[in-house]
Amino acid sequence: MKRKLLLLxxxxxxFAVAQAQDLTGDHTVEREADTDRWPxxxxxxxxxxxxxxxxxADKNVYVYKDKLYNDLFTRTxxxxxxxxxxxxALPGGNVFWSFNDSFYGxxxxxxxxxxxxxxxxxxxMVQTPGEDGLPGTNxxxxxWLADFVQTTNPxxxxxxxxxxxxxxxxxxKTDAEIQRGDIDQQWLYWAGDATVVDGKLQMLWxxxxxxxxxxxxxxxxxxxxxxxxxxxxxxxxxxxIDVDHNHVAQDxxxxxxxxxxxxxxxxxxxxxxxxKATEDQLLSYCHPVVARTKTHDLNSGTEYYVKGEDGTxxxxxxxxxxxxxxxxxISSRSVSTVWVFKDGDWxxxxxxxxxxxxxxxxxxxxxxxGPFEEAHQLWxxxxxxxxxxxxxxxxxxxPHLHQTLSREGELVFSTNTDAKDWGDNFNSVGSADFYRPFxxxxxxxxxxxxx
Numbered sequence: 001m002k003r004k005l006l007l008l009x010x011x012x013x014x015f016a017v018a019q020a021q022d023l024t025g026d027h028t029v030e031r032e033a034d035t036d037r038w039p040x041x042x043x044x045x046x047x048x049x050x051x052x053x054x055x056x057a058d059k060n061v062y063v064y065k066d067k068l069y070n071d072l073f074t075r076t077x078x079x080x081x082x083x084x085x086x087x088x089a090l091p092g093g094n095v096f097w098s099f100n101d102s103f104y105g106x107x108x109x110x111x112x113x114x115x116x117x118x119x120x121x122x123x124x125m126v127q128t129p130g131e132d133g134l135p136g137t138n139x140x141x142x143x144w145l146a147d148f149v150q151t152t153n154p155x156x157x158x159x160x161x162x163x164x165x166x167x168x169x170x171x172x173k174t175d176a177e178i179q180r181g182d183i184d185q186q187w188l189y190w191a192g193d194a195t196v197v198d199g200k201l202q203m204l205w206x207x208x209x210x211x212x213x214x215x216x217x218x219x220x221x222x223x224x225x226x227x228x229x230x231x232x233x234x235x236x237x238x239x240x241i242d243v244d245h246n247h248v249a250q251d252x253x254x255x256x257x258x259x260x261x262x263x264x265x266x267x268x269x270x271x272x273x274x275x276k277a278t279e280d281q282l283l284s285y286c287h288p289v290v291a292r293t294k295t296h297d298l299n300s301g302t303e304y305y306v307k308g309e310d311g312t313x314x315x316x317x318x319x320x321x322x323x324x325x326x327x328x329x330i331s332s333r334s335v336s337t338v339w340v341f342k343d344g345d346w347x348x349x350x351x352x353x354x355x356x357x358x359x360x361x362x363x364x365x366x367x368x369x370g371p372f373e374e375a376h377q378l379w380x381x382x383x384x385x386x387x388x389x390x391x392x393x394x395x396x397x398x399p400h401l402h403q404t405l406s407r408e409g410e411l412v413f414s415t416n417t418d419a420k421d422w423g424d425n426f427n428s429v430g431s432a433d434f435y436r437p438f439x440x441x442x443x444x445x446x447x448x449x450x451x
Contacts, residue, residue: 033059048066057377078148080105081425083416088194103117104117115426120183121164121188122188122189122191122205124238127143128141164188166243169245204223206222207221207245220248261296266296272351288370306325330365330369331351331373335354337399346366352397357396359379360381376448389433393417396417
């Protein structure tokens with residue numbers, strides 16, 4: 001059902017490619033806690049954080065399950081599951097949330113069994129600030145901006161089911177079918193990252209072709225502009241002003257899955273490029289690549305960072321051909337779902353061990369275009385989920401970074417996990433806690449670079 005299906009193959013192929021590229025370096029070291037240099041975090045009871053002991057080889061790093069946010073996303077009506085979870089800071093302390101494939105409908109509270117639900121391919125929400133100015137953590141702070149089919153009759157069809165937020169222009173459903181609540185499945189959009197420019201929200205959406213073989217191929221890239229007039233819940237707030245479905249007519253790996261707005265005047269667009277070193281490779285190699293806009297405006301033109309055959313790096317306006325992209329990895333380790341941010345004089349990149357590994361790595365660079373090196377294991381996903389029913393899962397994927405949710409400079413991640421069989425998402429005990437985000441916070445994360 002997802003991009004992740006494109007990654008499945010043999011482990012031997014991945015090992016061979018990684019060895020050939022010499023990108024398996026791991027600088028993780030075991031280090032005892034030094035509470036003078038790295039004090040134990042002072043977390044408040046109301047944050048409801050649960051320490052995951054011995055989660056990092058460096059005992060100065062503290063990793064917590066965020067039960068408060070987990071509970072906020074443990075829902076029984078309307079949205080009750082989704083992946084591709086991304087956030088962006090909005091003016092006034094609001095937070096924009098986007099999701100890819102989502103479940104909308106009803107969940108039985110006592111058993112956490114997901115009942116009849118629709119499956120919109122993307123959706124959005126806004127979180128309002130609390131009294132302390134931080135993102136609010138009461139249910140009323142979450143304003144879901146879905147187009148619901150009907151919310152008045154619990155006994156009628158499609159109760160609290162929703163339509164896809166942004167349809168692809170090639171979607172196969174008729175207007176009448178969409179009005180009835182049907183959803184396009186062959187052509188769809190999945191969310192990229194978003195940024196605020198000139199008082200409006202600009203967001204990149206990646207066009208995906210599903211076809212008849214469930215291959216989930218990246219195609220075009222759209223740029224959508226949203227109004228920020230009014231307040232969350234108003235008809236004007238996050239209303240679509242403009243959609244450019246051909247912002248990038250052909251984009252095979254979705255530059256802009258993650259953004260970094262730099263002080264140098266550019267916005268950097270990151271993505272993970274998956275490729276094969278030889279035609280007989282069964283499993284791809286994956287590394288981050290980068291482009292940048294000429295100003296912070298995503299519509300100002302894009303330059304791609306490319307390594308030529310002679311080893312020279314350059315910025316070019318032309319979208320790179322596959323051979324160029326395959327040479328242009330900017331990390332010292334094979335990772336996917338990368339995020340970049342700056343702290344002090346360093347740029348940091350987080351990424352998931354490829355493929356579907358439970359480890360999250362962190363690297364750093366002096367520049368937003370890399371190279372990102374000194375890969376350290378940052379934290380590790382639990383083997384079981386805190387849920388009713390079956391607690392094991394098939395894949396861990398899309399570990400997205402949410403620094404707009406950080407309270408004290410800690411790193412905040414959401415994760416997604418899927419069930420072993422698609423039918424396990426429905427009707428059984430705990431089925432509604434597959435395919436939904438779980439949240440984690442990492443304190444003292446810079447300790448891994450302490451020499």
